[in-house]
Amino acid sequence: xxxxxxxxxxxxxxxxxxxxxxxxxxxxxxxxxxxxxxxxxxxxxxxxxxxxxxxxxxxxxxxxxxxxxxxxxxxxxxxxxxxxxxxxxxxxxxxxxxxxxxxxxxxxxxxxxxxxxxxxxxxxxxxxxxxxxxxxxxxxxxxxxxxxxxxxxxxxxxxxxxxxxxxxxxxxxxxxxxxxxxxxxxxxxxxxxxxxxxxxxxxxxxxxxxxxxxxxxxxxxxxxxxxxxxxxxxxxxxxxxxxxxxxxxxxxxxxxxxxxxxxxxxxxxxxxxxxxxxxxxxxxxxxxxxxxxxxxxx
Amino acid sequence: xxxxxxxxxxxxxxxxxxxxxxxxxxxxxxxxxxxxxxxxxxxxxxxxxxxxxxxxxxxxxxxxxxxxxxxxxxxxxxxxxxxxxxxxxxxxxxxxxxxxxxxxxxxxxxxxxxxxxxxxxxxxxxxxxxxxxxxxxxxxxxxxxxxxxxxxxxxxxxxxxxxxxxxxxxxxxxxxxxxxxxxxxxxxxxxxxxxxxxxxxxxxxxxxxxxxxxxxxxxxxxxxxxxxxxxxxxxxxxxxxxxxxxxxxxxxxxxxxxxxxxxxxxxxxxxxxxxxxxxxxxxxxxxxxxxxxxxxxxxxxxxxxxxxxxxxxxxxxxxxxxxxxxxxxxxxxxxxxxxxxxxxxxxxxxxxxxxxxxxxxxxxxxxxxx
Numbered sequence: 001x002x003x004x005x006x007x008x009x010x011x012x013x014x015x016x017x018x019x020x021x022x023x024x025x026x027x028x029x030x031x032x033x034x035x036x037x038x039x040x041x042x043x044x045x046x047x048x049x050x051x052x053x054x055x056x057x058x059x060x061x062x063x064x065x066x067x068x069x070x071x072x073x074x075x076x077x078x079x080x081x082x083x084x085x086x087x088x089x090x091x092x093x094x095x096x097x098x099x100x101x102x103x104x105x106x107x108x109x110x111x112x113x114x115x116x117x118x119x120x121x122x123x124x125x126x127x128x129x130x131x132x133x134x135x136x137x138x139x140x141x142x143x144x145x146x147x148x149x150x151x152x153x154x155x156x157x158x159x160x161x162x163x164x165x166x167x168x169x170x171x172x173x174x175x176x177x178x179x180x181x182x183x184x185x186x187x188x189x190x191x192x193x194x195x196x197x198x199x200x201x202x203x204x205x206x207x208x209x210x211x212x213x214x215x216x217x218x219x220x221x222x223x224x225x226x227x228x229x230x231x232x233x234x235x236x237x238x239x240x241x242x243x244x245x246x247x248x249x250x251x252x253x254x255x256x257x258x259x260x261x262x263x264x265x266x267x268x269x270x271x272x273x274x275x276x277x278x279x280x281x282x283x284x285x286x287x288x289x290x291x292x293x294x295x296x297x298x
Numbered sequence: 299x300x301x302x303x304x305x306x307x308x309x310x311x312x313x314x315x316x317x318x319x320x321x322x323x324x325x326x327x328x329x330x331x332x333x334x335x336x337x338x339x340x341x342x343x344x345x346x347x348x349x350x351x352x353x354x355x356x357x358x359x360x361x362x363x364x365x366x367x368x369x370x371x372x373x374x375x376x377x378x379x380x381x382x383x384x385x386x387x388x389x390x391x392x393x394x395x396x397x398x399x400x401x402x403x404x405x406x407x408x409x410x411x412x413x414x415x416x417x418x419x420x421x422x423x424x425x426x427x428x429x430x431x432x433x434x435x436x437x438x439x440x441x442x443x444x445x446x447x448x449x450x451x452x453x454x455x456x457x458x459x460x461x462x463x464x465x466x467x468x469x470x471x472x473x474x475x476x477x478x479x480x481x482x483x484x485x486x487x488x489x490x491x492x493x494x495x496x497x498x499x500x501x502x503x504x505x506x507x508x509x510x511x512x513x514x515x516x517x518x519x520x521x522x523x524x525x526x527x528x529x530x531x532x533x534x535x536x537x538x539x540x541x542x543x544x545x546x547x548x549x550x551x552x553x554x555x556x557x558x559x560x561x562x563x564x565x566x567x568x569x570x571x572x573x574x575x576x577x578x579x580x581x582x583x584x585x586x587x588x589x590x591x592x593x594x595x596x597x598x599x600x601x602x603x604x605x606x607x608x609x610x611x612x613x614x615x616x617x618x619x620x621x622x623x624x625x626x627x628x629x630x631x632x633x634x635x636x637x638x639x640x641x642x643x644x645x646x647x648x649x650x651x652x653x654x655x656x657x658x659x660x661x662x663x664x665x666x667x668x
Binding site: 190192193195196197198199200201202203204206207210211214215 | 358362388394396410458461
């Protein structure tokens with residue numbers, strides 16, 4: 001997310017923080033304490049417990065980790081998780097970018113109206129949206145019955161309880177995150193830059209490719225990292241819509257803990273997921289820093 | 299300081315721009331109302347007006363960033379208003395410069411040349427020339443945010459002229475700069491105009507800047523053109539009280555025009571005072587507003603009860619002149635007395651105001667005017 005903040009408000013915040021005295025910074029620091037205490041008690045502490053548990057606390061053994069690397073199934077599920085997350089991210093980007101572009105360039109009134117279509121599903125229950133996909137993609141669902149009545153297919157297509165179902169549901173749920181992050185970046189792009197490009201002889205497509213697209217790149221990076229990381233840990237949607245072929249790491253963790261009561265293995269898998277997430281976040285931050293370094297102060 | 303004219307080779311003269319009954323409406327609001335105007339080839343033409351007068355709207359119609367609601371824009375006699383902006387080939391300098399923040403100075407200046415698919419050798423040469431002309435050699439690798447406001451302004455200028463446009467549109471390009479820099483750049487702008495030969499359409503709300511730079515000026519007010527004239531024409535012969543007040547400063551007096559026999563016409567102000575007016579303007583008995591420039595007003599001792607006179611209420615010394623504020627029978631008036639005149643004034647001193655008949659300009663009085 002840092003990439004966006006720097007992109008659209010860099011100049012403004014840069015100027016303001018310089019003017020704020022040390023005393024008021026300290027005062028503002030104290031405001032963060034309540035949440036910080038909650039985070040330590042209910043997030044950092046349990047996380048440490050999980051870390052200890054993955055090493056077989058109170059004893060110390062790396063058995064759980066050895067098992068993860070010895071049994072190919074876990075590696076496969078991890079790869080599957082990364083793969084599904086990558087597809088979901090790509091779909092969100094490809095379909096979300098034009099929507100964000102429309103929202104960013106439409107008149108303020110139209111933009112406010114359109115943004116409702118993005119935000120309303122955002123506020124709808126995840127379960128409701130997942131069950132809606134069951135209605136749409138099921139064997140007797142909307143898509144299959146429509147195709148059957150048109151005579152295009154005889155047997156229903158397998159759209160549910162596989163990777164396709166999981167990807168469709170996850171992309172739907174995560175799309176608003178991508179759109180809103182992209183929109184924040186695009187709103188920081190001055191309209192006059194497009195006018196300037198046109199007046200200098202660039203066709204609309206060329207102006208988009210050489211000016212708008214590169215300037216929205218920080219939003220692309222930030223949105224993709226956000227959606228990818230959220231996909232990695234997704235549970236309900238792949239559990240409901242994914243079935244066997246759409247198995248993700250979170251489903252295996254849930255099975256280890258809830259069904260097999262194998263806490264050390266579940267904890268080790270959680271830590272593995274956490275490490276992968278941190279690596280990705282680090283790569284995203286590195287990419288943003290590299291862009292800034294390469295592109296002057298931007 | 300020697301300068302290489304950008305337009306040395308393959309120079310094209312400026313284009314002639316005509317507006318025929320151009321209107322622009324935003325919903326119910328008329329931003330521009332029935333504009334008829336011809337900007338001659340190679341002219342430095344300024345659109346001058348307060349904010350909301352429609353001057354920037356007019357500029358964006360020429361550039362093609364906005365569509366007209368009615369009328370036509372012709373460039374060298376050819377219909378231009380249906381041509382997309384990227385094919386019009388006009389250079390535009392924006393108020394905020396609109397430099398591409400992710401491109402270096404060189405890449406910014408090269409942008410219009412690359413869009414025209416010029417060979418990389420030619421792009422290099424032309425960019426180097428343009429940067430030399432605006433005295434930014436050595437800064438080509440910088441990014442816009444690493445430059446000062448004046449330097450950014452120069453990059454914007456170089457980028458707008460590097461492809462040798464026949465028309466250069468400028469939207470308050472000096473507005474964001476401090477006064478000293480603005481005056482330096484005004485001089486450079488005039489030189490640039492002479493070297494380029496392009497038609498320059500310049501938008502400004504600063505009358506001083508407009509008078510200093512322009513061949514001709516159109517004064518706009520609420521979407522209409524009030525007057526089009528040369529700077530000296532506008533200053534000396536404003537046709538409306540608005541122009542008289544907007545360009546320089548003016549004293550206004552409401553009165554009735556009196557033509558008595560064959561004598562010079564006079565204006566009868568409130569309380570029966572008569573002041574001279576220029577010959578040949580208006581009919582006897584017509585309600586008029588008279589405007590006279592403060593520097594045209596002469597101060598003298600009061601001779602008779604029927605002279606326009608009153609006490610001095612403020613004295614402001616500005617070096618070249620002494621500005622007097624006088625509370626006359628017909629409202630407050632300003633008189634600027636040259637500093638060399640040797641006259642001494644005191645607050646409270648009663649003085650009479652006089653001017654030559656041709657120093658006064660008469661405007662027919664409409665109900666909405668002062």
